[in-house]
Amino acid sequence: MRNNLTVGSIFGVPIGINYSWFLTLGLITLFLGLQIFPLMLPNEAPAVQWGLSLATAFAFFASVLVHEMAHALVARAFKVPVSGITLFVLGGVAQIEREARSAAAEFTITVVGPLMSFLLAALFFVIWVATGSSDSTGSIVWEWLWLINLAVGVINLAPASPFDGGRLLRSALWGLTGNFQTASRIAGWFGQGLGYALVIIGLASLAQFPGWPIDAGPLLELWLILIGLFIENSARNSYQQVMINDLLASRTAADVMAREYELIESDVSVEQVMEQVFAEDAQSFAFVTENSHVVGLLSRAAARAVADDERPQTTVESIMTPARDVRVVNSDDHLYDVLVSMDEATVSAMPVIEGGKLAGVVSSDQIDRLVNGRS
C-alpha cells in the first residue's frame, strides 16, 4: 500500500500506517466526543470527555493491531512470509505474501483473527464488570472496547472477501473439494452474491416500496449500497488474483520471452547506439558483446543518461552493466518467480538463459500482456 508511515515493528513484523487511517481515528474520536460521551458522562469536563474519546479510538486500533498480529504470527508459523501490517481507513490488514500451502493452514491463519477479537472482547468485558459494569467514567471505555471488539469479530466472519469469513469459506471449500481453484471460484460467487444482495436491500430501502420492511434512513442505506459494491468488487478481484497467480505459476519465461534481441560491440560509441539501436522505442536494452561473447547489458536509460556532447567519445563498455552484475532468469523459471526477481532487482526486463546460453529477453510488459489476455 502506498502513502504509508512505518512506525516500527513488533515481533519482527513491520507496522505501517496509511494516511487514510487518521481519517478513521478522527471520525471515531469525533463520534464519541460529540455524540456519545457528553450524553453518558454529562458531569465530566469536555477535556475528560475528549480525552476518553481519543483513548478509546486508540485502544480500538490497538485491538485491530492485535487481531492482525494474530494472523501474521500464525502465518509465519506456517512458513508463509508476512511483509507487514498496515492500518488504514477500514481497519487493518496483514500483508501475507502468498497463499497458504494447505486448506488447514489457510483456515488456521484466518480463524485466529476473529478468535483474537473475541478473546479481547471477553477480556474487556471482564474488566468492565470488575470496574462496576456501569456508564461511569472509570467503566465506560471498557464497555466500548468489549462492544467494538465483539463487533470486529462478528463482522469479520461475514462470508465474503475481504473479510476473514470469505477466506474461512474458501479454505473450508478447499478442504472439502481438494481443489483450490474450485474453492476460490465458489467463494468468489458467494461474495459477489452477498455484495449484490446488500446493494439490492439498500436500493429497495431507499425506494421504500410499499410493504418493504426496512427503513434505516437514507444515509445508512447509501452506506449499505457502497459496502455491497465494495464486497462485490473485492470478491471479483480476489478470484481474479487467484487466476492470475495460477497463470503465472503455470507459465515459464520461455512462454513469453522475446527471442530476438540486439547485440552491440563493446567499443561502439553511445552516439552510434542511440542512433542505431535505441532509435526505435520498442528496444529498451541490448546485449554488449566482445569477440562474440556477451560481456554486459546496456539499457536505453543508461545510454540516455550520457550528456549529448559526451556521447561520441563514450564507449558502450564504460557505461554497460557488466555480465557478472546482470541478473538472469532461466527459461524454465515460472513467471511468478521472474516477477519476484525483477522486483528485487528493480528492473523491468531480464535476460533469459536456456541450456547455459542466452536465449532471449523477458520483460514485465510481456507478462502484463499475458495476464491481460492481449497475447
Ligand SMILES: [Zn+2]
Ligand atoms: Zn482478520
